[in-house]
Amino acid sequence: MSHRLTVTLLAVAVLAACQSRPPAHPASDAEVAPSDAYAAAEAAADAASTEALRRERSTLDSIVVTGQRLEARQAKAAAPIHAHAPPPPPPLAPATVAYRSANLVGGMVPPPQAQPANTEKYAERDDNPVRRTLDEPVSTFSVDVDTGSYSNVRRMLREGQRPPADAVRAEEFINYFRYGHTAPSDRSGPFNVTTELAPAPWNAKRQVLMVGIKGYDVPKATLPPANLVFLLDTSGSMESPDKLPLLKQSFAQLVPQLRRQDRVSIVVYAGSAGLVLPPTPGDRHDEILASLDRLQAGGSTNGGDGIRLAYAMAKQAYIKDGVNRVILATDGDFNVGTVSQDALETMVADQRKSGIALTTLGFGTGNYNDAMAERLADVGDGNHAYIDTLQEGRKVLVDEMQSTLLTIARDVKIQVEFNPAVVSEYRLIGYENRVLANEDFANDKVDAGDIGAGHEVTALYEITPVDSGAERLPALRYGGKQVAVGASTNEVAHVRLRYKLPGQDSSRLIETPIASTSLTTQPSNAFRFASAVAAYADLLRGGQRIDGWSWNDVARTARGATGPDPHGLKAEFVGMIDQAHRLVAVQDDAPAIAGD
Secondary structure, three states: OHHHHHHHHHHHHHHHHHHHOOOOOOOOOOOOOHHHHHHHHHHHHHHHHHHHHHHHHHHOOOOOOOHHHHHHHHHHHHOOOOOOOOOOOOOOOHHHHHHHHHHOEOOEOOOOOOOOOOOOEOOOOOOOOOEEOOOOOEEEEEOOOOOHHHHHHHHHHHOOOOOOHHHOOHHHHHOOOOOOOOOOOOOOOOEEEEEEEEEEOOEEEEEEEEEEEEEOOOOHHHOOOEEEEEEEEOOHHHOOOOOHHHHHHHHHHHHHHOOOOOEEEEEEEOOOEEEEEEEEEOOOHHHHHHHHHOOOOOOOOOHHHHHHHHHHHHHHOOOOOOEEEEEEEEOOOOOOOOOOHHHHHHHHHHHHOOOOEEEEEEOOOOOOEHHHHHHHHHHOOOOEEEOOOHHHHHHHHHHOHHHHHOEEEEEEEEEEEEOOOOEEEEEEEOOHHHEOOHHHOOOOOOOOEEEEOOOEEEEEEEEEEOOOOOOOOOOOOOOOOOOOOOOOOOEEEEEEEEEEOOOOOOOEEEEEEEEHHHEOOOOOHHHHHHHHHHHHHHHHOOOOOOOOOOHHHHHHHHHOOOOOOOOOHHHHHHHHHHHHHHHHHHHHHOOOOOOO
16 A cells, blocks of 8 residues: 555645646747646656556565456546646547648648638629610620630639629620731721621521721831830739739740830839839840849738829830830739729829820739729720730730730720611620710710720621511510611611721721621631630520520530631630530539528
């Protein structure tokens, strides 16, 4: 019994020392936590008991552990420690246990990170409605050369995500591709207008009218000097690889294209705006690249201050009769300073009048503000693109930069008047946020889109011929308008375009009649591919406008109409159709959730 008493007293002493003795120095990472001290006391007691037992064995011939003694030892082991120990933590869920066991590094257990909420913003839009020609024979809209919607949706599909309907803008899908529209033969006119009329591929009783515009092209060497301000978002939200790192790599591809006569400034903004590179000759490539390379992400996003400073630098280095443009690259997540989109639009619109245009480039996922980026480009007489890969960065900032930089026609508007004797109904595909009032067509004070050197613009109308049986609108009980007896059926429609030459305030007019005899049953590859792209966009938005045409029909039509495809963009599109189909099918087949 003496050794048992000794062991017990020793354990109590060790335990008391752990509880009451203050540390002689600040705790370090290597010190034992309080819960570990109790385990140490138990270990010390067991060690002392083992040593006493060894001594007994050295003096006695044998020790018999009776059942009563074994039961007492087991009871002692199972008894709780009645000390002021913290309660044991709750049991971990299986997923948490797996996470911790998989992430133990050097004894440190990082806590599981919650996924950030998706706060991407897209402007709400409804498809253009079907119009009755007798009631509204005229359709007017502004041209649009943006392509950001297509590459942004491509990014979502690659990530296995079905894009929200509002992220899909049909005109930007269509205008992402080149269709080989005929360019003007000389520079007497800034662009050429072509049309093609053929049966709609999704309904042979209807027709599709394609209107194509092609601007004249110029060699890069003959471009006027450019004054460019790179306005780059370096806030904390730009830290991920698909944001600031991709931005820096993309802009680095543009730098070797800059010339001595060009000027480049770099303005960044986070919590506040700052000047990284004052106006610098474009041929100082190493200096410009070094300034880009030093950029790091951090802080909040004061985009308003950044825009103000960028325009100040553009005015300081302004080149008369040259290209003066701010290129804003951001995820659009403005959260301090001027955050109101209306206020930002007013600021950009005011600066546009000084001859400085604004191009916006979108980057990143999760908090991308597409609505703001697209709208600022519209009011800034610029264009909007989204860069999801380094290849897209090269396409936008190198291959298409001369189109972006050199504006050959301003405030370009299209107006189509349909002949009610031939066309019963019509529908403009896309351009929902570019529709203009008919009276704005001849109003030179109303802003519209610009066209750059070599730019192509493509627009599609779906039209329903009179007495085709494919009308979508019900007959009117009290309809008072009727087609005049003997009305001409020689023309389907009349296309008008208005534009201003750079530096001029008065618009010029181009008119093109579309003869009924121009209808063809063997449309070009360009017509068929553009129709497939329009149908693809419609299917992503819910597939309400293309009758029974399926994903397979879209794929088959696009695959047989790719034509020249030097960069493989059309082939890439064909490959994405099946991927989009699978994502839409999975979501459409998902069981409904109670309460939805």
